[in-house]
Amino acid sequence: MNWITNYVRPRINSIFSRREVPENLWHKCDECGTMLFHRELSDNQNVCTNCDHHMHITPRDRFTALFDGGVFNEVAVPEPIADPLKFKDQKKYPDRMKAAQKKTDEKEAMLVAAGEIGRTPIVAAAQDFSFMGGSMGMYVGNAIIAAAEEAVKLGRPLVLFSAAGGARMQEGILSLMQMPRTTVAVQMLKEAGLPYIVVLTHPTTGGVTASYAMLGDVHISEPNALICFAGPRVIEQTIREKLPEGFQRAEYLLDHGMLDRVISRTEMRDELIKIIRMMMQLPPQIVGDLPAPEEGEEAANAPVDAAASEEAAQ
Amino acid sequence: MTQYLEFEKPLAEIEGKAEELRALARANEEMDVADEAAALDAKAEQLLKDLYSDLTPWRKCQVARHPERPHCRDYIDALFTEYTPLAGDRNFADDLAVMGGLARFNDQPVMVIGHEKGSDTKSRIAHNFGMARPEGYRKAVRLMEMAGRFGLPVVTIVDTTGAYPGKGAEERGQSEAIARSTEMSLKIGVPVISVIIGEGGSGGAVAFASANRVAMLEHAVYSVISPEGCASILWKDAEKMREAAEALRLTAQNLQELAVIDRIIPEPMGGAHRDAKTTMASVGVAIQEMLDELKDKDGADLIKDRRQKFLDIGSKGLAA
Ligand SMILES: [Zn+2]
Numbered sequence: 001m002n003w004i005t006n007y008v009r010p011r012i013n014s015i016f017s018r019r020e021v022p023e024n025l026w027h028k029c030d031e032c033g034t035m036l037f038h039r040e041l042s043d044n045q046n047v048c049t050n051c052d053h054h055m056h057i058t059p060r061d062r063f064t065a066l067f068d069g070g071v072f073n074e075v076a077v078p079e080p081i082a083d084p085l086k087f088k089d090q091k092k093y094p095d096r097m098k099a100a101q102k103k104t105d106e107k108e109a110m111l112v113a114a115g116e117i118g119r120t121p122i123v124a125a126a127q128d129f130s131f132m133g134g135s136m137g138m139y140v141g142n143a144i145i146a147a148a149e150e151a152v153k154l155g156r157p158l159v160l161f162s163a164a165g166g167a168r169m170q171e172g173i174l175s176l177m178q179m180p181r182t183t184v185a186v187q188m189l190k191e192a193g194l195p196y197i198v199v200l201t202h203p204t205t206g207g208v209t210a211s212y213a214m215l216g217d218v219h220i221s222e223p224n225a226l227i228c229f230a231g232p233r234v235i236e237q238t239i240r241e242k243l244p245e246g247f248q249r250a251e252y253l254l255d256h257g258m259l260d261r262v263i264s265r266t267e268m269r270d271e272l273i274k275i276i277r278m279m280m281q282l283p284p285q286i287v288g289d290l291p292a293p294e295e296g297e298e299a300a301n302a303p304v305d306a307a308a309s310e311e312a313a314q
Numbered sequence: 315m316t317q318y319l320e321f322e323k324p325l326a327e328i329e330g331k332a333e334e335l336r337a338l339a340r341a342n343e344e345m346d347v348a349d350e351a352a353a354l355d356a357k358a359e360q361l362l363k364d365l366y367s368d369l370t371p372w373r374k375c376q377v378a379r380h381p382e383r384p385h386c387r388d389y390i391d392a393l394f395t396e397y398t399p400l401a402g403d404r405n406f407a408d409d410l411a412v413m414g415g416l417a418r419f420n421d422q423p424v425m426v427i428g429h430e431k432g433s434d435t436k437s438r439i440a441h442n443f444g445m446a447r448p449e450g451y452r453k454a455v456r457l458m459e460m461a462g463r464f465g466l467p468v469v470t471i472v473d474t475t476g477a478y479p480g481k482g483a484e485e486r487g488q489s490e491a492i493a494r495s496t497e498m499s500l501k502i503g504v505p506v507i508s509v510i511i512g513e514g515g516s517g518g519a520v521a522f523a524s525a526n527r528v529a530m531l532e533h534a535v536y537s538v539i540s541p542e543g544c545a546s547i548l549w550k551d552a553e554k555m556r557e558a559a560e561a562l563r564l565t566a567q568n569l570q571e572l573a574v575i576d577r578i579i580p581e582p583m584g585g586a587h588r589d590a591k592t593t594m595a596s597v598g599v600a601i602q603e604m605l606d607e608l609k610d611k612d613g614a615d616l617i618k619d620r621r622q623k624f625l626d627i628g629s630k631g632l633a634a
Contacts, residue, residue, distance in 0.1 A: 084628065084632060085631070085632055089558070090548065138628045172561075172564065173536060174627065176520055176537070177627045179520045180496055180520060180524040183497050183500055184625060186497070187497070206517070209489035209493075210517040211496065214487075214490040215493050228489070229483075229484060229492070230484065239481060
């Protein structure tokens, strides 16, 4: 690693990896109705510049905004058996999968990556709500296990961005088994003494909330995210009464002691860097323009392990 | 008198007729109905065999939910001695949907924990129909942690439609409570054994079934979602529960093929409720066998094996 590859090359990368111009240049905010120019919206990580409404963001776009210079290395996820139950409802499960893959241009509902944020090496995993509602099946379970194993191997914290309607029904009991499987993954991190930070995004519900999303050392949520075990509709049907305003939203959970922080997406990166650097006993992040490192300084600020920097420069 | 399930109606007719005949005979000593009644009995027995030899998944759900099926309390009474309930989560309340405490199983001290649905209107309400609130899971966490420290095997009896979907339950962290219960099950260095005796309903069941050994009664079901729930989401029609039950592969037989459960405990002909005593005795034998399988392992091995077992789940799909 040297100063040039770490700081200059990623920036060049990010310029060239800009996404193609979408067909729709304007996007209407579902909350306030403001028409937002696509570039303005994506520069603000899909947060409405008018009302602060947090729209969905793909794991890839999130990681591009999160990691230094938009550079990250994908961590390979072991492929599970396809359609283990031969599940068929009105559509066949493999057909639903193909449609989701085509829609998202992703293989599955979770992306795992290693990289640096504010020169702090981390492993991150993000769930993709646009891929079959982010649902937790074998692949998502494998992804979380792979993320935990990578974090343990590299001695890094794991930051997990959750977003899911719950377990993937098309994988039946095997989706339910991801609750204990991902819990084992969290235990690997805890036993290795590594921070596990969960960022709960809209929506995080069902078996996802009742396993890895509620076992973090620190729980942060994006504003107004729906976070629950049973959804509001199911509860209203059960108790036959109207639920209070803001019920099961991030701020409500904060009031009820289930979250540590509610933080806007645009401030999340700095928040994570700050928290992780304290938990990892690292000096505070250097803010602003970095001076060219003097002899020896590089080593002091270098990530815990060499593998991290090599990856960041790749 | 037996409560008949919908698909058992033809059986109810035959058994009803036999009963009527015998009642007539009791009232009129000169009547000899023995042959006729015996013929009806034989017919009923054959029909029962026919019905139960190949229960569809949806019928199994109905059997698993049968109100007269033995429940957690019955198993504790029948199989354990010196049961000493331990109450409360030390935080908010005691949740009666979850029973738990110290007990002896064939003289061996253990911690027994299970969902209790209740057996009549009053007790069903008291036990919230076996749907636990966070306090129930937190009580279980407390008892499991204690069992781990004192070297007591944990035996869980799983029988729940699911965790309770209520306002207070959500406010007090239903998700977190379930997650912590699963976590504790996977963390303690003592044998953890689960028996799914009726319904293994989603996360509310997993919280107690992340065990070294998981057994299921022959007609019990274990699923990520109820067939009705699945049907209303995927078919947009709750009446498609038969199709959903089929698709979800929630029977003990399918789950054993998927290596999600370790053994199936046979039920008497016609289901556990037709002969609770025999059913419970079989469960007792299975629990002892599972404890014996684990008795030479130390705490670290028990934890390691349990975790590996779950990590390995999914490497086996169903045959086409
Ligand atoms: Zn807006």
